[in-house]
Amino acid sequence: MLIYISKRLLLMVPLIFGITLITFIVIHLAPGGPVEVQTEMSLKTSAQARENLKRLYGLDKPVHIQYLEWLKRFAMLDFGKSFVDGRRVTDKILERVPITLIINVLSLLLILLIAIPLGVISATRQYSVFDKVSTVFVFVGYSTPTFWLALLLMLLFGVYWGVLPISGFESIDVSGMNRLERLMDWGRHLILPVGVSAFGGIAGISRYTRSSMLEVIKQDYIRTARAKGLPESEVIMRHAFRNALMPIVTILGLSIPGLIGGGVIFETIFAIPGMGQLFYSSTMSRDYPTIMGVLVIGAVLTLIGNLVADISYALIDPRIRVRDKG
């Protein structure tokens, strides 16, 4: 198992290099490089600031040296200072990461809690009314623009019924609350964003669960389990479901970049101060150091998510466990 994990970690190294390289190239696509665009955007930029920027990017040096120097600073998690408020990009990102992580973990949980039972029931009753209804739901869910869903929910819960807050992470008077009230307040603010963020995932994952279950149910060992007289619930839960779960773990890992990226839209709509919203505002103000930082951190978080998925896959798949022991 340890060998497997360290192998996986080693494989991540070239990927991280690639991610930094692409980020670097993307930023240098800008005609005249980042400094030109920045100074062109805000006329207030003084000659002094221009010099600072040039030094920051080392633009007087050849491109490959620039990249290596940027990489060296990146290794120490130093992305430079934000163009907007002069704060360290690392600080700006780090204070946003927990909020984005909370929302993503909650939506992953919600996806699992709803999508997996939905998929399993659909598969065990293939072509039943339940299966057909959930198939329609899956298609609609897959095709719904999340930002539109967010708008509709804001319209219903916020404007017409007025039962849920539609913007922000906490109420203005949060400082006057005790711990329980504060938790309730966060919960109320998080219901809509987490629901919207999970929605598309529920559709996708329940579909995968369904087809994965259908595949497993056809196997010989399921027939054997039934033949030896096990109750159907036992066959489904112990024999079929545990095997069907494995591809789902991988799919969950693969859905992480979508969740993080989707944050741009719903965090912006609900005014939640997470990484997505930071990325959106830095895009709008062309805050290059922050854009580069979030891009790299977002991709690295994705890699970590995939790694966790692979490790859990190995943990539940005896074939990988056993192969590594031998």
Add this chain to the structure above:
Amino acid sequence: MRLSAVTGRRFLKNRLAASGLAAVAVLIAVSALAPFIAPYEPTAIDIANVLSPPSAAHPLGTDELGRDVLSRMIWGGRVSLKVGFVAVGIAIFIGMLIGSVAGFYGGRTDAALMRFVDIMLAFPTFFLILAVIAILEPSIFTIMAVIGVTSWMDVARLVRAEFLTLKERDFVLAAKASGAGDKRVIFRHILPNALSPVFVAATFGVAGAILVESGLSFLGLGVQPPNPSWGNILTAGKDNIEVAWWLSLYPGLAILITVLSYNLVGEGLRDALDPRLWEAGSE
């Protein structure tokens, strides 16, 4: 030929897929005929009728500048379809090129190209798209290019997988034996046989590209006002959410129906092209 006839019949038998195809046809027709169908100019400002709810004169109401929402949606559909098709065209081109080269040559070329695919997949797509648009000016051409350049990875993987099995087949060996060069073997012999999964991916791709375009336009980074798009009408919906529900409802419904139709066609196409499902059917 017979194969495509079978596929066509199987596709049309699937009621969901057939209705998806009908909806797609209607959407394309409406977009093509936009100048004749739209009751008003999509950019005609009417200060006397600002934010008026749906009525006989304006079936879907007007926006914050008194522009007719129905007309803007008809013209906006044109934009979405254009972006969808061009972006997917770009993605398919890049994906086929990288997938065929990786699958055909194998070895180090394959390993390097697939690592590149992994790297591209590690970026949250929306982050990458936004970063590029932040640098270039947002416009309809930028989004087409950016969506295309960031969504070819699935196609590359599919084409590579097809190549891995096809390149061992007899007809490829025969072509090689008769002295055909690599280019000819790849593009004339293998690629035409690897196209089915590409068609399916392309159909889903159009749906995805339309979703991304509307999202970008909603954020103000896609189609720029006064040009209409479903996404930027929804931005007006958000800004006027307390007073004008119609601005939030209808354009989203249009996106949902369009994307749903393409997804249904894609799903139907996949089932129709899957030989494993042929015996299972009534044929």
